[in-house]
Amino acid sequence: MRTEYQFREIEKAWQGFWETNKTFQAQVNPAKPKYYVLDMFPYPSGAGLHVGHPLGYIASDIMARYKRLQGYEVLHPMGFDSFGLPAEQYAIQTGQHPAITTEQNITRYIEQLKNMGFSFDWSREVRTSDASYYKWTQWIFMQLFNSWYNQESDKAESIETLKAILGAKGSIGLKAVCDEDVHRISASEWNAMSADEQYAYLLSFRLAYLDDSVVNWCPQLGTVLANDEVKDGVSERGGYPVEQKKMRQWSMRITAYADRLLRGLEEVDWADSLKEQQRNWIGKSVGTDVEFAIENVSDKKIKVFTTRVDTIYGVSFMVLAPEHEWVEELTTPAQKEAVEEYVNWAKTRSELDRVSEVKTVSGVFTGTYVINPVNQERVPLFLADYVLAGYGTGAVMGVPSGDQRDWNFAKHFDLPIPAILDAQKDIDIQADNTKEGKYINSGMINGMGYKQATETLVSWLEEQGIGKGKVQYRMRNAVFSRQRYWGEPVPVYFKPAANGEYLPYLIEESELPLELPKIDKYLPTETGEPPLGRAAAEWKYQGQYDYEWSTMPGWAGSSWYWYRYMDALNEGEFASKEAINYWKAVDLYIGGSEHATGHLLYSRFWNKFLKDLGYVPEEEFAKKLINQGMIQGRSNFVYRLKDAAKVTFVTHGLKDQYEVAALHVDVNIVENDVLDIEAFKKSRNDVPADAEFIFEDGKYVCGWEVEKMSKSKFNVVNPDDLIAKYGADTLRVYEMFLGPLEQFKPWNTxxxxxxxxxxxxxxxxxxxxxxxxxxxxxxxxxxxxxxxxxxxxxxxxxxxxxxxxxxxxxxxxxxxxxxxxxxxxxxxxxxxxxxxxxxxxxxxxxxxxxxxxxxxxxxxxxxxxxxxATFLEENDFNYPISFNGKVKLTLAFPVTATPAEIEAAVLANDQVSKHLEGKTPSKVIVVPKRIVNIVLGK
RNA sequence: GCUUGGGUGGUGGAACUGGUAGACACGCGGGACUUAAAAUCCCGUGAGCCGUAACGCUCGUGUGGGUUCGAUUCCCAUCCCAAGUACCA
Structure with missing residues (x-):
């Protein structure tokens, strides 16, 4: 027996004991109630586990152990979200295959996790980058491709049921979630189509579909960049310009589930703030689509969505997104130059820049006018980058009297600001978005109130066939393609139709998994195709058809993994019915709040889809969710000159004298904010050996900031040293003792x-x-x-x-x-x-x-x-006696005393009368077992 | 910008439903033990004031208002910080 607290030996011994005895292996055990505690699985970064990771894992482990003590059968698994950019970046820099890097990182993570003494059931470990796992991610993609959303039954159905409907009734009046511009056809038109034509037509209905999306394109790198990789309009890697470009991408019709995603929030025990964030993200708005005719253009109309159709008489301009597909056509020769200049400028601006900058007004007149359908007024058509092509119809009507941004725009371009409601105030100073009062200057709705005006206009527009009441969501469909190597291949190949157009086809289910091919370099091809295009010569379906070259996004593998844990080794299904029916859904899910709108929405979407197809029983996958607050880190920065011929970095103290871009630098090669130059050069391949450094006091000083601790910020702190010094038990206790789990806090040892x-x-x-x-x-x-x-x-x-x-x-x-x-x-x-x-x-x-x-x-x-409770029983309670809310003394009374008895005893007390100083209390408040308050008049 | 959080001693935080603000720790100061150190133990520690001391007084939860017998807690306004913002995961 050890009589000294030798934590190193103790911890090692018990970790060995648990592993040998499989102490924490879970099993389907109908004799016991089940409890499923899930952590958001980590991306295995090269920096190893940092002190922020265990925070949530410790909490979930405490709950897992607590529930075991209470007699539950507990499922508490761990795995790795092992596809992702950093391993690919490393591969680009070193040529090492991402699978090797990933394997090494996972080995390190497991070692670290085991050192913490977590009660994970390691027999169920999953890795999203293993073919045995992504086989099922690909399988789910295939189900999505083979499904459409029937708004009548309000669920996803097999594409076969759609074919039957089209054959019998056509698509006129069909209630389905589909492409906006889908051409409606009759049954006979459908039946007259060739097989290829029918197949192409169905693509507009599938839940996984191809569409044009706007991406950050970096011509110099020949690749698409994540917003995260773009800093100040240039690429983080290399500092090259980035532009917005449309590309053909796989997308997922998550908007089909928008309403169910909203409704489902009512049945889960998640923080109200998080639910609110999801509601706002989904952004349901009820409004009206209105079509505006274009002067001198007969074959097109501009459709806008508005939540305030009642303000339509106040329209004094119309705005299109600069990347709207009709821009060229709708620009007059006189305005051509100005428009082109504006469009090119807008391309350099990120979406975030565009929507967040509201103080400056930018835009350009196209020279064209549109016609307001309610009063036939000519309205000038502008382009402005605050309108996004990917959101709504890419066009908005400008009502300056009712909307501040429209008001600013009208002032800037000297456009009229017509009043439309008699209750609007001071509209020459600012917009007034009131719905009060009666309409003026508003034709058919003059004298009406808000509700009646809206109803009148909607029914008039519908009668005219130029408008329609509509529910719109702010949430957009989810782009699913990534121009990357290290992700799941999309199980699709392309085959030409009779008209020469290439159509996407699924490979056979029996051919899953479609494994990643080997390639020579992890870069795009010379022609700008995704990395998988490098394998194109040999990597072909049935030796002749090109596969899809883009891969799936990071969120694919993480949108269903909790089911794989239920039955991780199953080769015939993603999990057996027996396992799914026992474990059902996650009882407690713990992870970072930064996933509030990404991962948690995608996962809910896939879960609902799998439920529609009958594969899983629950509408919501996580009954209870806790968001652990991020442990913040301290990041270091270097400053790169923007316009230098040679790669040059300037020290923090002198950076204000230059045009610089701040880049994160690994905190491990920085000591007391002083950079280790040699290590820095070795750590990045975009820093040549002859890079120059501008010093202060003979050294390069880095800047610093407190921000999220994450691999991408190079500010990771490792728990291993702390375990070595104090033991895992101490670290576990300490991390919990730091503060509330949900709260954000900077790390401090x-x-x-x-x-x-x-x-x-x-x-x-x-x-x-x-x-x-x-x-x-x-x-x-x-x-x-x-x-x-x-x-x-x-x-x-x-x-x-x-x-x-x-x-x-x-x-x-x-x-x-x-x-x-x-x-x-x-x-x-x-x-x-x-x-x-x-x-x-x-x-x-x-x-x-x-x-x-x-x-x-x-x-x-x-x-x-x-x-x-009998051990805690007390005879007396010590009452704080306060005067006008200020406590002056305490007096003990039996817990059985009534308020009246207490009041009498208090007023009779000597000490109390001393504090009364001869005054008579106007009121005495006695709250049993809490407080006595004596109210004295002024 | 928008969405969602947060702001309490020198520091991390506690106060669960409006009822003794500062629990529990860290740090700091003083002391005991020891040749010394480590370890351990004891006392003090929000700010200011009065006083030899005891007793005691005033202020105090980002800021300014409000509701209430009573506000860290509820309401309004405002400042600051953080996260998310659709290709980091």
Missing amino acids: NSISGSHNFLRKVWRLFFDDQANTSKVVDTPATPEELKVLHTAIRKVQDDLDRFSFNTVVSTLMICVNDLGALKCSKKSVLRELVILLSPYAPHIAEELWVALGEEAGSISSAKFPAFN
């Missing part, structure tokens, strides 16, 4: 010794360090000791049930301090204390469990202590 001391204090309740002997005695506990213990039992349970992990630590500290003061070493008390501690500090708990002489085996199969 300073007070970790307090958590370590706490564990040592626990140890000293059991052992006498000096005498090397056990102190545990088998005598009955005193009422005082039981009160201390049961106070802790109640609070630990209450706090864990509301996921307040930090206050549990305080509670345990108080309990241990109190027991120490009572010199309590009673076995019956310590036994329960150790169980309370075990979810937080499992290694020391196992060791002390043995020291108590408990039977061989793990404390994880013990039972959580039962709280007994």
Whole structure:
């Protein structure tokens, strides 16, 4: 028996024990209630696990262990989201295959995770980049490709049911989610189509479909960049210009599920703020589509969506997105030059720049006029980059009196600002978006109120066939193609139709997985095709057809992984029916709030889709969600000159004298903000050996900022050193003690010794360090000791049930301090204390469990202590006595005393009358077992 | 810009439903033990004021208002910080 707290040995020994005895292996066990605790799985970055990762994992592990103590069958798995950009970046720099990098990183992650003593069931580990896993990601893609969304049944259905409908009734009046511009046909038109034509027609309905999307294109790198890789309008890698470009991309019709994604929020136990964020992201708005005719153009009309059709008489201009496909056609010769200049300028602006800059107005007149359908007025047509092509119809009507941005635009271009409501105020100073009052200057709706005006206009527009009430979502369909190597291949090949057009076809299900081909370099081809195009010569379907060369996005593999954990080794299905029906859905999901609108929406979307097809039972995949706050890091920066012929970096102190771009630099090659130049050159291949550095005081000083700790910011802090110094139990306790799980906080190691001391204090309740002997005695506990213990039992349970992990630590500290003061070493008390501690500090708990002489085996199969309220009963309550809300003294009264008795006793009290200073209280408020407040008049 | 959070001692934080603000830790100061150090233990620690001391007083939860017997907590306004913003994951 170890009588000293030697955490290194203890932790190693118990980690070995758990692994050998498969202590945490979960199984389908209908005899027990189940509990599924899931962590958002990590991307295995080259920097290893940082101190921010374990925060959520510790919390989920505590819940997993707590639920085991309560008798649940607990599924608590871990895996890796192992496709992604950093491994590909590394491959580009070094030529090493991303699979090798990924494998190495995962090995390191597993080692680190095991060091933390997590109770994961490692037999269920998944990796999204394993062919045995992405086989099923590809399989789900195939189901999406083979499905359409039937708005009648409000669910996804097989494309076969659509074919049947088209054959019988055609698509006129068909309620389906499909491409905006799909041509409506009759059944006979459908039946007259060739097989190829029918196939091409169906592409407009599939949930996975091809569409033009705008991307960040970097001509010099020949590749598409993530917004993350673009800084200040140039590529982060190399500093080259980036422009907005349309490309043919795979997309997913997530908008088909917009309404169900909204409704589903009502049935999940997620933070209200997060639900609100998702609601706003989905952005349901009810409004009207209106078509404006174009002067001198007969074959086209511009469609706009507006939520305020009642303001249509106030339209004084119309704006198209600069990348709208009709821009060239609708520009008059006189305006051609100005328009081209504006369009080229807009290409250099990122979407974020465009929508976030509201103070400056930019735009250009096309020379063309459109006709307002309600009053036949000529309205000038402008281009402006605050309108986005990908959102809505790419056109908006400008109503300056009711919308501030339109108002600014009208002022800037000297356009009229007609008043439309008699309640509008000061519209020569600013816009007034009121819905109050009666309409003026508004033709058919003059004198009406908001509701009646809207109804009148919508029905008039519908009668005329130039408008329609419509529900629109801010959320856009999800772009699914990535021009990258390290992702799932899309299981599609292209075959020419009779008209020469290439159509996408799925490969056979039996041919899954479609594995990534080997390529010579992880870069785009010389003609700008995605990296997989490099394999094109040999990598062909049936030896003749080109495969899809783009790969799937990072979110594909992470949108269904919780099902794979249920049955990770299954080769015939993504998971067996038996496993899915037992585990059903995730009971507790813990991960970063930065996933609020990305991963969590995509996952909900795929889950609903799988449910529609009958593969899974639950509409929502995660019943309870907790977002752990990010542990923030301290990043370092170097400053690269923007317009230097030679690659040059300037030190932080002198950077203001130059045009610079700030680039993150790995904090591990920076000491006290001073950069290690040699290491820096080696770390990046875009820094040539002869790169120049402008120093201050003979050194290169980096800038710094507190921001998110993440691989992409090169500011990762590693937990290994802390474990070596204090042990995993200390780190676990400390990370929980830092503050509320949900709260954002910068990492600070300073007070970790307090958590370590706490564990040592626990140890000293059991052992006498000096005498090397056990102190545990088998005598009955005193009422005082039981009160201390049961106070802790109640609070630990209450706090864990509301996921307040930090206050549990305080509670345990108080309990241990109190027991120490009572010199309590009673076995019956310590036994329960150790169980309370075990979810937080499992290694020391196992060791002390043995020291108590408990039977061989793990404390994880013990039972959580039962709280007994009788030990806490008190006869008196100490009432704070306050005067006008300020507490001056306390008085004890029996808990059974009535408010009237207390009031009388208080007023009769000597000390109280001293504070009254002869005044008569106007009122006395007694809140039983809380407070007494004596109100004195002024 | 928009969406969602956050702001309490020197520091991390506690105060769960409007009821004694600062629990529990860190740090700091003082002391005990020790030849010394480590470890451990004890005392003090929001700011200011009065006083030899005890007793006590005033202020105090980003800022300014409001509601209430009573506000860190609810409402309005405002400032600052963070995250997300659709190809980082």
